[in-house]
Amino acid sequence: AQRVTQPEKLLSVFKGAPVELKCNYSYSGSPELFWYVQYSRQRLQLLLRHISRESIKGFTADLNKGETSFHLKKPFAQEEDSAMYYCALRANYGGSQGNLIFGKGTKLSVKP
Amino acid sequence: GAGVSQSPRYKVAKRGQDVALRCDPISGHVSLFWYQQALGQGPEFLTYFQNEAQLDKSGLPSDRFFAERPEGSVSTLKIQRTQQEDSAVYLCASSLFGRTSGTSYEQYFGPGTRLTVT
Numbered sequence: 001a002q003r004v005t006q007p008e009k010l011l012s013v014f015k016g017a018p019v020e021l022k023c024n025y026s027y028s029g030s031p032e033l034f035w036y037v038q039y040s041r042q043r044l045q046l047l048l049r050h051i052s053r054e055s056i057k058g059f060t061a062d063l064n065k066g067e068t069s070f071h072l073k074k075p076f077a078q079e080e081d082s083a084m085y086y087c088a089l090r091a092n093y094g095g096s097q098g099n100l101i102f103g104k105g106t107k108l109s110v111k112p
Numbered sequence: 113g114a115g116v117s118q119s120p121r122y123k124v125a126k127r128g129q130d131v132a133l134r135c136d137p138i139s140g141h142v143s144l145f146w147y148q149q150a151l152g153q154g155p156e157f158l159t160y161f162q163n164e165a166q167l168d169k170s171g172l173p174s175d176r177f178f179a180e181r182p183e184g185s186v187s188t189l190k191i192q193r194t195q196q197e198d199s200a201v202y203l204c205a206s207s208l209f210g211r212t213s214g215t216s217y218e219q220y221f222g223p224g225t226r227l228t229v230t
Contacts, residue, residue, distance in 0.1 A: 100147075
């Protein structure tokens with residue numbers, strides 16, 4: 001079964017501390033993994049995707065197929081990073097666009 | 113340019129009433145998705161359109177849920193005889209294209225419609 005697990009509902013860190021939001025997935029193929037973010041009173045928006053191998057707002061995420069993980073990391077958290085973060089998987093069905101499968105989300109709170 | 117818009121933003125329905133939720137995708141976007149997000153959960157897939165064709169409705173929880181996109185643009189999600197368990201935020205997302213060829217197209221989300229069934 002396709003599944004995305006985010007084990008932490010809430011993660012609280014102090015400003016300047018490193019942060020890691022965990023994501024594990026279950027999929028018997030070659031999935032695409034994403035991180036979406038939802039700031040207070042804003043819509044869900046894409047933060048980054050594994051195929052781009054990019055760093056957005058200082059966040060990075062590496063796909064580890066052996067551990068089936070896609071953890072989101074930032075070396076120095078900022079208060080403006082406080083938000084709800086969702087890990088998502090997109091199945092690569094041949095010839096069709098797969099919908100996104102989301103985890104339950106982790107609320108990141110960065111304290112001053 | 114304008115993003116995905118949804119209306120109404122909030123809807124309160126009495127149990128048993130029918131509701132219709134509207135989604136205006138980004139102009140030119142071929143793909144349109146509906147998701148349901150219950151309180152404390154991540155969004156869950158309901159249905160997918162490519163232009164006017166509904167290619168996947170495997171996530172619709174019951175036959176009370178119906179979605180359409182007759183002209184390949186605006187989409188409406190209709191829920192008949194609403195139940196309390198239908199209370200959730202309904203999200204619409206659109207993306208530029210619908211077929212994968214090793215290429216991923218970003219899904220852009222609307223603000224959602226919060227449905228409360230009393």
